[in-house]
Amino acid sequence: MTREQAVIPEPVSWTGIVGDIVLAVFLGTVGLFYGSLALLAGALYSAYDAAASVAAKLPGPGNTRVKRVGSLSASKESPEPLPAIFFSVFLLMGAVQLGIAAFTDLTEGDTAPPETFVLAAVLLSMALRESLFQVKLRLSRRKSNVNLQSLIEKHRHSLFSSVVVLAGVFGAMGGQAWDVPALVYLEPSAAILVALHLLIQVYGLVKRSVYGSPSSHLREEDAASLVETVQRVHGVITVDDLKAQESGHYVTVTAKISVNPKITVMEAHDIANRAKMLLLNRFTHITDVRIQVAPYEAGYPYKSNTEESDSDLPNLLQ
Structure with a gap:
């Protein structure tokens, strides 16, 4: 689900x-x-x-004009x-x-x-x-x-x-x-x-x-730093997208992360809050952070967790 x-x-x-x-x-x-x-x-x-x-x-x-750097895009206000x-x-x-x-x-x-x-x-x-x-x-x-x-x-x-x-x-x-x-x-x-x-x-x-309103693009090293910070949060598997919009000295970050599809909604919410607080505490110029959570697609390393077993036979020899 x-x-x-x-x-x-x-x-x-x-x-x-x-x-x-x-x-x-x-x-x-x-x-x-x-x-x-x-x-x-x-x-x-x-x-x-x-x-x-x-x-x-x-x-x-x-x-909206968007500039992408890897998984980060720094957008200008429309x-x-x-x-x-x-x-x-x-x-x-x-x-x-x-x-x-x-x-x-x-x-x-x-x-x-x-x-x-x-x-x-x-x-x-x-x-x-x-x-x-x-x-x-x-x-x-x-x-x-x-x-x-x-x-x-x-x-x-x-x-x-x-x-x-x-x-x-x-x-x-x-x-x-x-x-x-x-x-x-x-x-x-x-x-x-x-x-x-x-x-x-x-x-x-x-x-x-x-x-349009002038909004600066983040440098590539700044983009990589934001993505790396989010990936350090326990429970985050991948950072699918991260947008940072600059207005003067202030930055608004919107990110989409993937988590284990087997965890509960409350656990996913806690992971999103930890990622949000980590960005706000580590980067003082960031004023707003919005985290969107999605389940990690079936495949490595969770493929075995999402597939039903076709056999009821025990795994161990009797």
Whole structure:
């Protein structure tokens, strides 16, 4: 009987995407109602987060490019799907129009300090964004197929845009309270800064859509080292396939191993966990390991174990 044990849970849910959409709608509504360009910039960036997450979940038109070295293949991430380009176009147009409106306010001096509710909306959105990140982080830590480093990096960019919006709104309100007219221009300046940051992120999304995300190939000696490490685990007969995907200094490994077909499912699961922990402990740059277990094909050295005896006669002479 064929047994297969995969240490791969389900992907992260759509909770983060729904949260980003809610934040975008909330900030956009308040920004339009109170005429706050900084809030509109924050809404656009939340919309970018949602669009990037949706685009990453949709199937892409490009084929994954794979480089094999023996039993190891180091793959590059497949390009983002075509809808990412359409999302990017709308975000690009919004960021450009927002930047032009903010620049016009700066040059014409037609800037009014924001209302108190605008500051409250910014603080509330930051609290919701941080809570959403903690939820996604907890969910991702339970999943071995989620790149935590990518999630944290995305949150840093989102936090940067939120801090810039907060500084612009708070500074403009402080300028009115402290009778410093120059500080009122901090809000349109924050909108311009967030719009520029958004343009950079949208450019990266379009670049990934066309060329795919840059992932380095492992060297042949590194590939052999990973395969050799897995083969040292007691119970592993062969390493049928091993894929390592590099993203910066972090590596995700997916391996398929063969074990004795006579062992139990629990024993196969223990062998997979030992191989996983050995790779994580020995190679500090590896962040995720997924082990798939399959029974070793009938043949040496297990052929005699899988074949039924055709004779009931004893093996020893009587």
